[in-house]
Structures are given as structure tokens and as C-alpha cells.
Amino acid sequence: MTSETAAEPGEHGSQTVTPTIDVHDLTCTFRSKRQSTTALHDVSLRVGAGEFVTILGPSGCGKSTLLKIIAGLVPPTTGHVDLLGGRVREPQRDIGFAFQRAALLEWRGARANILLQAEMRGMDKHTAAERADRLIELTGLTGFEDALPHELSGGMQQRVALCRALLHEPPVLLMDEPFGALDALTREHMNVEMHRIWRETSTTVVLVTHSIAEAVYLGQRVVVMTPRPGRIERVYDVDLPQQRDYGATMSSTTFETLASEIRAILGASAHNG
Amino acid sequence: MTSDVSSRDGLTDQDRPAGAGVDGPDAGEELPTPAARNAVLRWTLQAFSAVWRPGLLLILLGVGWWVVTAAEMFPAYLVPTPGDVWATLLEDREMLATHTWVTTYETVVGFLLAALIGMVAAVLIVYSPTLEKALYPLILFAQVIPKIAIAPILVVWFGFGPTPKIILAVLIAFFPVVVSGVAGLRSTDPALLDLSSTMGASRWQTFRKIRFPGALPHLLSGLKVAVTLAVVGAVVGEFVGADEGLGYVLLLASGNLNSSLLFADLILMSALGVALFVLVEAAEALLIPWHASRRQAIPMTTTS
Numbered sequence: 027m028t029s030e031t032a033a034e035p036g037e038h039g040s041q042t043v044t045p046t047i048d049v050h051d052l053t054c055t056f057r058s059k060r061q062s063t064t065a066l067h068d069v070s071l072r073v074g075a076g077e078f079v080t081i082l083g084p085s086g087c088g089k090s091t092l093l094k095i096i097a098g099l100v101p102p103t104t105g106h107v108d109l110l111g112g113r114v115r116e117p118q119r120d121i122g123f124a125f126q127r128a129a130l131l132e133w134r135g136a137r138a139n140i141l142l143q144a145e146m147r148g149m150d151k152h153t154a155a156e157r158a159d160r161l162i163e164l165t166g167l168t169g170f171e172d173a174l175p176h177e178l179s180g181g182m183q184q185r186v187a188l189c190r191a192l193l194h195e196p197p198v199l200l201m202d203e204p205f206g207a208l209d210a211l212t213r214e215h216m217n218v219e220m221h222r223i224w225r226e227t228s229t230t231v232v233l234v235t236h237s238i239a240e241a242v243y244l245g246q247r248v249v250v251m252t253p254r255p256g257r258i259e260r261v262y263d264v265d266l267p268q269q270r271d272y273g274a275t276m277s278s279t280t281f282e283t284l285a286s287e288i289r290a291i292l293g294a295s296a297h298n299g
Numbered sequence: 300m301t302s303d304v305s306s307r308d309g310l311t312d313q314d315r316p317a318g319a320g321v322d323g324p325d326a327g328e329e330l331p332t333p334a335a336r337n338a339v340l341r342w343t344l345q346a347f348s349a350v351w352r353p354g355l356l357l358i359l360l361g362v363g364w365w366v367v368t369a370a371e372m373f374p375a376y377l378v379p380t381p382g383d384v385w386a387t388l389l390e391d392r393e394m395l396a397t398h399t400w401v402t403t404y405e406t407v408v409g410f411l412l413a414a415l416i417g418m419v420a421a422v423l424i425v426y427s428p429t430l431e432k433a434l435y436p437l438i439l440f441a442q443v444i445p446k447i448a449i450a451p452i453l454v455v456w457f458g459f460g461p462t463p464k465i466i467l468a469v470l471i472a473f474f475p476v477v478v479s480g481v482a483g484l485r486s487t488d489p490a491l492l493d494l495s496s497t498m499g500a501s502r503w504q505t506f507r508k509i510r511f512p513g514a515l516p517h518l519l520s521g522l523k524v525a526v527t528l529a530v531v532g533a534v535v536g537e538f539v540g541a542d543e544g545l546g547y548v549l550l551l552a553s554g555n556l557n558s559s560l561l562f563a564d565l566i567l568m569s570a571l572g573v574a575l576f577v578l579v580e581a582a583e584a585l586l587i588p589w590h591a592s593r594r595q596a597i598p599m600t601t602t603s
Contacts, residue, residue: 146504
């Protein structure tokens with residue numbers, strides 16, 4: 027593994043909270059009536075404050091399970107996770123979570139969906155409203171505040187979900203293939219926006235994806251996972267400039283070398299599996 | 300009630316009142332009248348488009364009925380003429396109104412209780428596996444037992460007043476509420492429940508803000524079935540032992556071979572059921588305008 031230690035916080039880690047996420051020898055086995063499946067096998071990972079880590083792998087490699095264990099939504103079979111200095115034993119509140127499906131409340135407008143976060147947490151209404159307005163502006167949802175989810179495009183629904191996950195300014199943002207259901211063009215656009223939002227908010231982000239381009243474009247580190255059993259194959263440091271132009275990044279040598287290297291690893295594991 | 304598809308496309312030009320454009324959201328472009336008048340007009344058009352088809356069918360049936368009686372295919376004491384029934388409705392309106400009120404009262408109270416009990420049972424079943432195992436067989440038992448068979452016992456226990464009718468209405472109406480309520484509460488997106496726990500929401504908050512509103516579409520379908528069944532329950536109760544109500548009048552008219560009164564009574568019973576059904580539909584339109592089954596607006600899609 028290339029980098030086992032927490033990555034240098036860089037210019038984003040202005041806060042002094044250290045290792046934000048610490049995953050220790052995690053194993054997770056699901057038992058059904060017929061068989062038991064090892065979703066994760068001996069997974070260890072450290073994520074520093076303000077870092078953007080992407081977890082990349084084919085379906086069934088346990089990457090979503092890993093994210094859910096970090097969030098405290100699924101208990102691990104063995105091993106443990108420390109989040110923001112505390113042991114994870116129950117669903118964590120200091121995080122924002124975004125899913126592949128936007129998972130919006132159908133009966134609420136975009137703004138009201140974002141404010142659900144504030145209502146559940148009992149946040150100050152005035153502060154919440156101000157933050158919601160700022161996020162709506164930041165994600166370009168202005169003018170669609172009252173639109174119901176079915177009146178919004180897939181990309182816009184995902185942006186609403188992102189605003190909702192960011193409303194309480196969580197130190198950690200966990201994203202489970204948030205752009206997986208979008209078309210390629212919208213997805214690229216969302217990647218650029220996601221990167222910008224991360225730079226502007228200095229949140230620690232762990233994003234799960236099965237797109238190599240997305241993983242390399244967004245991540246400061248790319249964690250490559252392989253299935254059966256789900257484990258971390260390699261971790262890559264991404265050496266790309268902070269201010270990224272999408273087109274230029276995609277055609278840069280650094281990007282192409284890294285992407286093809288990752289593709290080779292994933293391809294090899296697919297053959298072995 | 301017609302679906303909005305037919306109300307939007309089913310009207311031919313001759314069906315529309317003169318001067319009116321389309322009954323869609325863009326009617327305003329063709330009618331430069333004030334918005335309020337426009338809304339009233341649109342509402343009228345929608346109501347008209349919902350009513351004209353069943354209305355027409357009803358008129359045709361009425362004509363058929365009239366033809367049968369005018370040709371004297373059956374003796375008048377078996378099938379009265381529409382005119383006779385109309386006359387009975389007018390002559391006995393005070394008596395019929397009293398009895399209709401009694402049945403309405405029993406039905407509505409029974410329905411409301413059934414809705415309440417059914418929803419509470421659904422919540423208990425969904426939230427507690429133990430209660431689910433304990434309650435479901437009992438509920439099923441209460442459903443499969445013939446209600447008419449219980450009616451005499453209820454009359455013995457509670458007398459001739461409204462109580463046994465209300466109990467019967469509840470017994471017959473609450474099953475669809477339970478089933479639809481359980482289905483609705485179980486249909487919550489698991490991602491929303493995960494999300495809710497990362498928000499630190501309490502069970503009550505999750506129920507109130509996520510699960511219950513999400514269950515409403517299912518629940519309202521169940522309530523629509525329940526309200527029509529509640530009428531049946533009340534009338535069955537009146538059959539077995541009553542001194543007032545539409546069911547009682549029906550038995551009385553049947554005993555006297557008063558077919559006009561019999562038919563008038565039947566019409567009132569059906570009207571009661573339809574009216575209550577329409578009320579629940581209206582509640583549905585108010586409660587879940589966002590649901591796919593209720594959408595009328597053209598989505599304002601954008602490419603992002």
C-alpha cells in the first residue's frame with residue numbers, strides 16, 4: 027500500500043482535528059440462510075482532516091458496506107472505526123451522508139427537503155435558513171427552491187441531497203456513489219461542482235464510486251478495492267493541481283497514467299476473481 | 300371520478316361550453332379574464348369533465364328503466380316507474396332525511412373509528428415484530444368471520460341503538476385500513492431511514508416527518524375502500540335490529556311490498572356511499588397533491 031499514514035492535511039486542513047477517520051482491521055461478514063459472504067476483509071484506512079478520499083472498485087467489493095460501517099449504520103463483524111476521535115458504535119451524527127439515489131421526500135420542495143436536516147437536529151431556524159440559502163446558491167439551485175423532487179432533473183435532485191448533507195456543516199461527508207445514477211455529462215458537471223464545494227467548505231470527504239475518472243478527478247487519494255473478499259488492493263496519491271479544469275485534467279499525462287494503472291489492477295483482479 | 304388523463308384528452312369540442320378553451324393549465328392564454336374567474340371556470344370545467352360520462356350513463360340507465368316500466372314488462376309492485384320513485388322521494392323527504400341522517404351518523408362514526416383503530420394497529424404491527432405476530436392472526440380472524448353472523452349478538456349486547464351498527468361498520472371497514480397502512484409504512488425508502496439515523500432523529504421524528512407522510516398514498520387507498528364498506532356495515536347492522544336508519548326503512552318497505560320506497564331507499568344508500576367516497580377523494584387531493592397519482596402539472600424539467 028502506498029500511503030498507510032494519514033495524508034498531509036494540505037491547505038484544506040486548517041482545523042487541527044487529526045485522523046478524522048481511522049478504520050482498524052475491519053472485517054464484515056453477512057450471513058444469510060444459505061451462505062455467508064465476506065463483504066470486507068481486513069480493511070484499514072486513515073483519512074486526515076479536510077482530505078478528499080475516493081474509494082473505487084467494482085460492484086460487490088464492499089465499498090458501500092465500508093461507508094455504512096464508518097457512518098455507524100452497519101456494525102462490523104470484527105475490527106472498529108474511530109470517527110473524529112470517538113469509537114463508532116451507533117449511527118453517527120457528525121456526518122453528512124449522500125446516497126446513490128437522492129432519497130428526497132416527495133412531498134417537500136427542494137428547500138424544505140434541505141431543511142429536513144435542520145428540523146431533525148433541532149438547529150436554530152434562522153441559521154439553518156441562511157445556510158440553506160447559501161447552499162442553494164452555491165449549487166445553482168436558485169429559482170427551484172419550491173420545486174418538488176419530481177419536477178427536478180436527476181442532477182438537481184442530487185444537488186438537493188448534497189445541500190441537505192452539507193446543511194449542518196458536518197466535519198465529515200460520506201458519499202455512496204452520489205452521481206452513479208446520472209448521465210455522463212451531468213456527472214462531469216457534478217464532479218466539477220463537488221470539487222469546488224469541497225475546496226470552499228474544507229470538509230473531509232469519503233466518496234465511493236465505480237468510475238475511475240471520477241475517483242481520480244476528485245480524490246487526493248484513490249483507494250482501490252477488489253471483491254471476494256472485499257479488501258483494499260492499493261492506495262494511490264493523486265498528484266493533480268488543486269484548481270482543476272475538467273478537460274485539462276482529463277487529458278493530462280498524470281491523469282492518464284494513473285487511470286490506466288488503476289484500470290490494469292482492476293482488470294487483473296477481475297480475471298483472478 | 301375520472302382520471303386526469305381522460306379529463307385532459309377526453310373532451311371533444313362539442314363537449315366544451317362555448318368560449319372555453321382547454322381545461323389544462325394554459326387556459327389563461329385563451330381567456331384573458333381575471334385569474335380568480337379563470338380558476339372558477341377551470342374548476343367548473345374539471346368538475347363537468349369528471350361528471351358528464353357517469354352522468355350520461357346514469358341517464359341512459361334511467362331511460363332503460365323507464366322503458367321497462369312503461370312497457371309494463373313487470374307489475375308495478377315489483378318494479379316501480381322512475382316517476383313513482385321520484386314522487387316517493389319528494390313526499391317522504393322528511394322521513395327519509397331523518398333515516399338517512401341516522402345511517403350517515405353510524406357510517407361516519409364507524410369509519411372514523413375504523414380509520415383510527417386501523418392506523419394504530421398498522422403502526423403497532425410495523426414497529427413491533429412481537430405485536431405483529433400477536434395482532435395479525437386476530438385481525439385476519441376478525442376479517443374472515445362473517446359480519447352478518449355477529450350482528451345478532453351485537454344487537455343482544457348493545458340493543459337497538461346506533462352502537463351495534465357502529466361496531467359492525469368498524470369491524471367491516473378497518474381491515475383495508477390496516478393492510479394499506481402496513482403496506483404504506485413498510486414502503487419507506489431504506490435510504491431515508493439510514494439518512495434519518497445519521498441526522499440523529501428520534502423514532503417519533505422519523506415517523507412524523509418521513510414514514511407517515513410517505514405512507515399516506517397507500518393509506519388513502521385503503522380509506523377509500525373502507526368508507527364504502529362502512530356504509531355496508533351500518534346497513535347490515537340496521538337489518539338485524541333497528542327502529543331507524545335506511546336499512547330499517549328497506550326492511551319495512553320490503554315487508555309492505557312498497558317498491559317505490561324500496562327503490563328510493565336504495566338510491567339514498569348509494570348516494571351516501573358515493574358522497575362519502577368523494578369526500579375521502581377530496582381529502583386525498585388535499586393531503587397528497589405531490590403523489591404520482593395526483594399530479595397534473597407539467598414538470599418543469601431542466602437539463603443541468
